[in-house]
Amino acid sequence: MNASIIVLILVAVYTGWRVFQADSMVRATFALLVSFIAVAGIGVILSVPYIGVATVFMMAVEMMVMAIFMVAFMMNSAGLNPMSMVHQEKPAMAAGLLTWLGLSAAVLTSRLPDNPVPADNRAVRDLGIELLGDSMLTFETGGVALLATMVGAVILSSRRGRYGPADEGAQPPGLMAGGAPAGRRPEEGGGHHHGHGGHDMGGGEMGGHDMGGHGSGSEAGGEDMHAGHDMGGQDMDGGHGTGGASMADARPNMTGHEAHGGMEPGSAATGGADADDPHRAHRTAGTGGTSQQGHGAMGHSAPGAGEDARQEHGPADDPDSHRGDKRR
Amino acid sequence: MMIAALNLLAMLVLGAWLAATFDRMAPALWGGRARGPLAALADGAAMLTRPATGTEKPDAMLRIGAPLLYLVLAAVGLAVVPIGPAGALIESPVGIVIWGSCEALIVIAVFMHGWAPNSPFPLIGAYRYAAIALPVMLPSMFVLIAAAIPAESLSVTAIVESQREVWNVVRQPLGLPLFVLVGLTLTLRGPMDYADGLDLAGGTSAEQGGRGRALWQMARLAMLVAFSGMAAAVFLGGPLGPVLPGPVWLWLKTALIMAVVVVLGQAVGRTPPANMLKLLWVFGLPISFLHLVAAGALALW
Numbered sequence: 130m131n132a133s134i135i136v137l138i139l140v141a142v143y144t145g146w147r148v149f150q151a152d153s154m155v156r157a158t159f160a161l162l163v164s165f166i167a168v169a170g171i172g173v174i175l176s177v178p179y180i181g182v183a184t185v186f187m188m189a190v191e192m193m194v195m196a197i198f199m200v201a202f203m204m205n206s207a208g209l210n211p212m213s214m215v216h217q218e219k220p221a222m223a224a225g226l227l228t229w230l231g232l233s234a235a236v237l238t239s240r241l242p243d244n245p246v247p248a249d250n251r252a253v254r255d256l257g258i259e260l261l262g263d264s265m266l267t268f269e270t271g272g273v274a275l276l277a278t279m280v281g282a283v284i285l286s287s288r289r290g291r292y293g294p295a296d297e298g299a300q301p302p303g304l305m306a307g308g309a310p311a312g313r314r315p316e317e318g319g320g321h322h323h324g325h326g327g328h329d330m331g332g333g334e335m336g337g338h339d340m341g342g343h344g345s346g347s348e349a350g351g352e353d354m355h356a357g358h359d360m361g362g363q364d365m366d367g368g369h370g371t372g373g374a375s376m377a378d379a380r381p382n383m384t385g386h387e388a389h390g391g392m393e394p395g396s397a398a399t400g401g402a403d404a405d406d407p408h409r410a411h412r413t414a415g416t417g418g419t420s421q422q423g424h425g426a427m428g429h430s431a432p433g434a435g436e437d438a439r440q441e442h443g444p445a446d447d448p449d450s451h452r453g454d455k456r457r
Numbered sequence: 458m459m460i461a462a463l464n465l466l467a468m469l470v471l472g473a474w475l476a477a478t479f480d481r482m483a484p485a486l487w488g489g490r491a492r493g494p495l496a497a498l499a500d501g502a503a504m505l506t507r508p509a510t511g512t513e514k515p516d517a518m519l520r521i522g523a524p525l526l527y528l529v530l531a532a533v534g535l536a537v538v539p540i541g542p543a544g545a546l547i548e549s550p551v552g553i554v555i556w557g558s559c560e561a562l563i564v565i566a567v568f569m570h571g572w573a574p575n576s577p578f579p580l581i582g583a584y585r586y587a588a589i590a591l592p593v594m595l596p597s598m599f600v601l602i603a604a605a606i607p608a609e610s611l612s613v614t615a616i617v618e619s620q621r622e623v624w625n626v627v628r629q630p631l632g633l634p635l636f637v638l639v640g641l642t643l644t645l646r647g648p649m650d651y652a653d654g655l656d657l658a659g660g661t662s663a664e665q666g667g668r669g670r671a672l673w674q675m676a677r678l679a680m681l682v683a684f685s686g687m688a689a690a691v692f693l694g695g696p697l698g699p700v701l702p703g704p705v706w707l708w709l710k711t712a713l714i715m716a717v718v719v720v721l722g723q724a725v726g727r728t729p730p731a732n733m734l735k736l737l738w739v740f741g742l743p744i745s746f747l748h749l750v751a752a753g754a755l756a757l758w
Contacts, residue, residue, distance in 0.1 A: 153516065155572050159565065179611070182554040189561035190594065193568060193587055 134171055141167035149214045154203055157214060158196040162188055461546040464704055465536055468711070472682030473675060474498070475712060479719040486720065501671060509667035516573040523570035524669065527676035530566060534559040535683035538690045539614040541703030552613035553601050556687055560597055563643050563680070564590045567652050570673065571661035582660025585730050586652035590642050592737040593649070596745035597639040600632050603752035604691045613687075617695040626692040628755065631748040633692045638741070640684040640718050644677055647722030651730055685714035 144164040151157040165188040172181030215221070246252055261268055293299040300310035477497035485491035537552040539545040549555055564587055571583020605611050607628065608619035616625075626633045641649040653660040662673055689695055689710035696703030728736070 155569075156516065156519070159519070159569065162565065178549060178551045179554060182549075182551050182558055185558035186554070186561040189558065189565055190591065193561075193564050193591065196568070197584070197587060 134174055137167045137170045154199040155196050158192050162192040461540055464540050465546055468535060469532060469679050469682055473678035476678045476681045476715050479716050483719050483723045504671040505668055507667045509669055510664060512574045512576050512664050515575050519569040520573035523566050523573060524672040524676050527566040528679055530559045530562055531676060531679035531683040535686050537613050538686040539617055539695060540707055541696045544614045551611045553605055553611045557598060557601060560643060561594060567661060574664040576664045578657045578663040579661045582652045582657050589651045589730060589733055593639055593642045596635045596741050599745040599749040600635045603629055603632060603749045606752050606756045613690055617690050617697060620694040621697060624694045629752050635745050636688050637718060640688060641722055643684050644681045648725040648727050654727060681715055681718060685711040688714045
């Protein structure tokens with residue numbers, strides 16, 4: 130028994146020393162874990178089985194979390210470059226030595242009890258009564274109240290996010306001026322983000338645009354108008370499709386409509402032009418669309434219109450079709 | 458003691474073979490091709506003869522340490538399961554806490570296995586697994602504490618004894634399903650296999666071949682045996698049963714749990730990690746807590 134305790138002490142000290150010799154954060158963390166497990170083993174041998182074994186699982190979970198966070202926040206986490214794991218060496222040495230001397234002195238000078246507790250002595254119960262007495266309920270209630278306070282504090286402090294209040298749909302700024310919000314968008318309401326990334330984003334940003342960039346395109350007319358579309362083609366076409374119907378509706382519908390935005394600027398323009406007439410907008414945007422998936426998502430009445438849709442694009446591209454814009 | 462040690466060894470080796478065979482027979486349930494009892498051995502032998510693959514600057518110590526730790530944890534976990542009235546190989550008043558510590562260290566072992574090769578897919582697998590497995594520890598803890606309540610002890614032997622009248626699977630109906638979820642996580646299977654999934658080209662095992670891979674697979678199978686033995690002891694009364702001797706009952710119940718886990722692992726699909734994380738925190742945790750409350754209320758009543 131003594132031999133195994135000595136071995137465990139040596140393991141604990143050796144792995145504790147390895148913590149400061151390892152280059153890799155993960156190695157250092159797991160070396161520390163081995164050190165703790167050795168100490169836990171000593172506890173088990175000294176007949177505190179619960180505390181000893183519980184140390185193992187608590188330390189395992191803690192070290193796992195610690196490893197992840199250290200890798201996330203340290204610049205040289207994998208030890209690919211040489212790096213010193215120690216800093217402020219002299220104060221640390223002094224503190225360590227003092228602690229060791231103090232603990233050793235406490236162990237050596239205190240008189241350890243030598244009369245064994247009888248097996249039927251309910252020591253733990255007596256200790257609990259001695260510590261808390263009749264106030265157990267108060268104590269536990271206080272604990273739950275403190276936990277609720279902590280949760281509340283986190284909620285209150287996390288409300289003001291980096292890009293504004295979190296509960297009002299804070300969005301990061303776009304990558305370009307006036308562009309769609311950067312970053313990943315949450316998948317809601319169908320979320321048919323199939324390949325037309327640019328369109329989708331346009332939809333989100335223009336959100337039922339009232340003749341934004343698109344209106345200017347049609348005023349320019351003729352050649353320039355196409356230029357305008359091309360420009361918008363990346364960002365806005367989806368938005369036109371959106372403008373057609375989802376303006377009046379809830380935003381989540383947008384994802385369905387985005388699919389209709391289609392590849393062709395013309396069709397999208399039509400959809401946008403009829404923003405005040407959702408049904409017609411559905412139809413035009415729908416036939417303009419090249420995506421079956423989009424139709425399905427809409428559940429509207431132009432199924433399988435793929436080929437026809439392409440033919441109907443022609444007129445949609447004509448300046449005539451944009452009179453709708455001006456009319457509006 | 459000697460008998461318990463031999464039983465442990467036999468259960469680990471034969472159980473691993475049985476689990477591997479279940480894995481190869483399960484496809485027959487949905488019209489696939491079932492393979493016979495020798496197929497697992499042939500596959501294992503083929504894996505052993507393949508050359509080991511290397512990566513640039515791996516963490517060699519963790520690389521060999523991870524499968525070994527996983528295997529040792531399976532052995533220790535199974536050692537606290539009592540095989541009869543005489544008790545378990547590791548007979549401890551806190552047996553169930555020892556099992557819980559093994560569970561927590563499994564997360565470490567899998568993370569080490571993904572970290573060691575210094576390669577993207579294994580690392581992603583390791584991170585995914587850590588994110589999923591840590592919240593799975595909570596239902597596991599609640600389920601085991603609930604099972605300890607009627608026994609009024611943390612000893613697995615006492616928990617088995619407490620089921621002499623009625624098994625925990627009847628008394629605490631949510632316990633076994635929740636614990637099987639834990640088992641799928643511990644053995645990296647099916648819906649909970651966020652470490653070694655095919656969507657990551659093998660995840661933490663993506664860069665491993667030859668003997669190291671064989672050892673890892675063996676450890677996974679051994680862990681399935683250990684988990685099944687534990688589930689059999691905690692919910693199905695372990696070695697309790699009429700006529701047949703205790704160990705035989707334990708083997709049969711272990712094999713039954715093993716088959717259930719294998720079939721669930723192959724039949725149930727895997728949801729994206731973000732969904733699973735939400736499911737675990739929003740539903741898994743409250744359900745397991747309610748389970749604990751119900752078990753406590755039943756014990757008081």
